[in-house]
Amino acid sequence: KSLEEAWECLTVEFRWLKPDNDSDVLRIVCTGMQPGLYSCFNIILEKVDNCLDLEEKYLPNFMSEWFNHTFATHCKDDGEVFKEHKEVLDNADCNDVDADTMDNLSEKCLSRSTVLKDFQNIDFIITKAGLCGYLEHANVCLIDFLKEFCGEFLANYVEAHFKPTKTWFAGYQVKAQTRKEEEVIIKNFIQGRCLKNGGENAFSDLERGIEETWQCLVIELGTINPKNESELLHIVCTEMQPAFHSCFNILLEKVDHCLDIEEKYLPNFMSEWINHTFATHCEGDGEVFKKHYEIYSDAECKDVDPNTMDTMPEKCFSRSTVLKDFQNPDFIITKAGLCGYLEHANLCFIDIVKEFCGDVLANYIENHLKPTKIWCDKHVNDVEDAGYQVKARTNQEELAIIENFVKGKCLKNGGENAFSDLQKSFEEAWKCIKVQLGSRDPKNEAELMHIVCTEMPFALHPCFNIILEKVDHCLDVEEKYLPNFMSEWFNYTIATHCEGDGEVYKEHYQIYKNASCEGEDPDIPETCFSKSTVLDDLQNPDFIITKAGLCGYLEHANLCFVGLVTDLCGEFLGNYIEGHLKPTKIWCDKYVNDVEEN
Structure with a gap:
């Protein structure tokens, strides 16, 4: 008809x-x-x-x-x-x-x-x-x-x-082919893991578990028909949690058969994460949920291009290491790795919401997803699970991994003295910085701004160049972009903060000055390393540091720092720190795919 x-x-x-x-x-x-x-x-x-x-x-x-x-x-x-x-x-x-x-x-x-x-x-x-x-x-x-x-x-x-x-x-x-290749990588990894740990039927059982979970969710969600907001709140916070839990447990039970012993934490970890998320949103009289619901209801979003939605998985995968990780059949999904995937997915979703619906809704979505970050920060280093122990790396071991990688690269590309020369350059650069900063004593904010935006770039640039010159001797040919890339990034960051009359810098300076933070200073390197892939990457002596990889490390470091500031000093300062670090993201997004270098 x-x-x-x-x-x-x-x-x-x-x-x-x-x-x-x-x-x-x-x-x-x-x-x-x-x-x-x-x-x-x-x-x-x-x-x-x-x-x-x-x-x-x-x-x-x-x-x-x-x-x-x-x-x-x-x-x-x-x-x-x-x-x-x-x-x-x-x-x-x-x-x-x-x-x-x-x-x-x-x-x-x-x-x-x-x-x-x-x-x-x-x-x-x-x-x-x-x-x-x-x-x-x-x-x-x-x-x-x-x-x-x-x-x-x-x-x-x-x-x-x-x-x-x-x-x-x-x-x-092209996109369909790319997605097909991505699906094959993921499927091959899971299929191999299931065959190794659960036998020849484990993968087909897992596939059936996915279908059964989906059917369960359709049935549970299909019965929800709230008449008003308070009825919706009652359903979400009272009925939905056990319903979701029972559905996901169908899948988690099948997943368990495919896991290596080091991954046996996963079903319980995910199950408790679901509980924690519901509990956080529904605590008290569900004020958090009510507030978010009100903002979602009033949100005005631009029409979302179907192309954007189609490329969303591809875009989010490109920010994550999951595809690279899953090409190694012996790869172990650690808590830190799993939390990294969840964090990437959340950040990617927030970026898309921000683009189409604005900052207000995006900020609330970020808060809505915050229980995941809290849960991961709390439990990512919890090493006792399912009757076995996984030893966390110590700071000394982390430093040894980095030193061994850099030493090997310097020996290969720069000869036997390259590594000691690099070590000396750090000492020389630090002395240079102390001399440059020590000779300045601003009397007021205007004088401080003049120093930061006019004198400091020229003063600090030669200090950093001492290191970058020695770094260059240790690099593989594919990494020769790095000194110039980092040098230009430094210039761009200063220029962004100081453009116009330095209003951006002034605003940030006032907020930092008036900030009131609570709690002890965390161990930033240890906390942030645990969320990054850098230590895993650097255990491979042939690993190449690409622009995308370098930007990934910088992004992780920034996100980690923002998270720590938010926890210690509140969201207001955390949001400003995020704005202060934004030039790094803009720089990386602009140049990460620029492959032609001198």
């Missing part, structure tokens, strides 16, 4: 199209036609959605956005593309096309496609890559047909006319 309704809709939309001249045609096509056709196609897409498997639910949005992209491409810059194509079509000289040929065109094009073969499998899933393939086949087939009856000139223009489709889908096919 929707096909008939859509056809009637198109008939009505086209009936009033009576252009008087070329500019009128352009106005109709690029202004009037798009919304009309869009509403007609949506009649079909709405009904199509009811027939799709879960993995195919992307399709209506995907087709809708492709439709918009095609119009936008043809109509940009006063519709020059459309005008050129119309002129070619108007002047085309085609041979008379036999009616039978037109009737056979669909059959001919289908025979070139895999669609008929694919559709004989009732469980076949139409992926984005597959859909792109069908549309590309249809376009190529029509172009061949035009070439045969109208010549290459017209065929070439029609091919250009179809180019937006190819461009649109090319991006998606």
Whole structure:
């Protein structure tokens, strides 16, 4: 019925199209036609959605956005593309096309496609890559047909006319392939772990556990129908927790069979994390939950591009080490590693919320996800689990790992004196800094700002260069970007804080000066190292420090510092520290993929 309704809709939309001249045609096509056709196609897409498997639910949005992209491409810059194509079509000289040929065109094009073969499998899933393939086949087939009856000139223009489709889908096919590769990496790791620890049926049992958990959640959530906010609060804080717990326990029980002995903490750790999260949001009379619910209800978000949602997993994976980690079949998922994955997922989600919904909602989402951070900070170094002990690294062992890595790299690339030269450079740089800072004694805030923003960059730069020069001798060729990269980052950070009249610096300075912090100073290096992959990475003597890796370490260090400041001094100062460190993130986001270096 929707096909008939859509056809009637198109008939009505086209009936009033009576252009008087070329500019009128352009106005109709690029202004009037798009919304009309869009509403007609949506009649079909709405009904199509009811027939799709879960993995195919992307399709209506995907087709809708492709439709918009095609119009936008043809109509940009006063519709020059459309005008050129119309002129070619108007002047085309085609041979008379036999009616039978037109009737056979669909059959001919289908025979070139895999669609008929694919559709004989009732469980076949139409992926984005597959859909792109069908549309590309249809376009190529029509172009061949035009070439045969109208010549290459017209065929070439029609091919250009179809180019937006190819461009649109090319991006998606790459993404689909990337996601497929990511899925294979994860699946192979889990499958291998299940086979090793749980036997040949453990992986299939785990897959069934995922399906059963999903069905359980659908049933539990499907029965929720609150009439008002207080009823919703009662459901979330009283009924939902045991329901969620029972559903996730189905999965956690199957996961347990696939774990190495060092990972046996995981089911209990995750189960208690769920409990802690609910308990935190629902404590007292559920004031935390009520406040968050009110903000979510009033949030005004921009329309989220489906492309953004599709690339969200890819974007978040690129910030995490999970794909790299899972390529090693012997990799152990530690608490620190698991908490790192959770933290990355949360940060990625917060960034997306901030982009589309603004800081207010993003800050509350951050608070809403805070129980995860609290839970991880509390238990990540808890080494007794399930009847076995895992020995945490001491500071001395951590320093030994770093020293051995750097020493090996210096010996390989700079010779036997390179490491001792590097050590001496730290001493020389420290002396240089003390001399430069010790000679300055600001009498007031304005004088301090002048020193920080005018004198200090020039004074500290040569001090840091003492180290960077020696570091360069120890680097592999792929790491030679590092001295210049760090030097420029330093300049950029100072420049950002001091731009204009240094208002950013002044504001931060006032807040630091008036801050009131409680508690003992934490061991920052130890706390932050435990959240970073740096110690694991540096145990491989052939490890290469890429820009992405270096930026990851810097980001971890910044996040760790912000977290510690927030815990000791409150969110107000924590947020300002985060703003103060923001230039690092901007710098890294801008240059992390810049691979050409001197």
